[in-house]
Amino acid sequence: MSNLKVAENLAISETGFLFLPTTGETYTSNEIGRKIIQMLQKGVSNKKIIEAITSEYEVDPNTFEKDLSDFIHQLLQYNLIKEQ
16 A cells, blocks of 8 residues: 555553544554554555564564454444555
């Protein structure tokens, strides 16, 4: 996936609480999910996200690439990100 845009007003707390003010919906995420969303907000590519997370955590890059893809699909389903 490329050219992903995080929902414009999505607020993220340091504890992983996500709030989408346009709909009033709230979500929670773990630390890694929060970091991924914050990187997506900055326009970081999937490749760079994989490099950053696998260098910080003990996870196989191939496994994490699949997990990232699954997470992105979930974010798309909840309209927290959109493809441009």
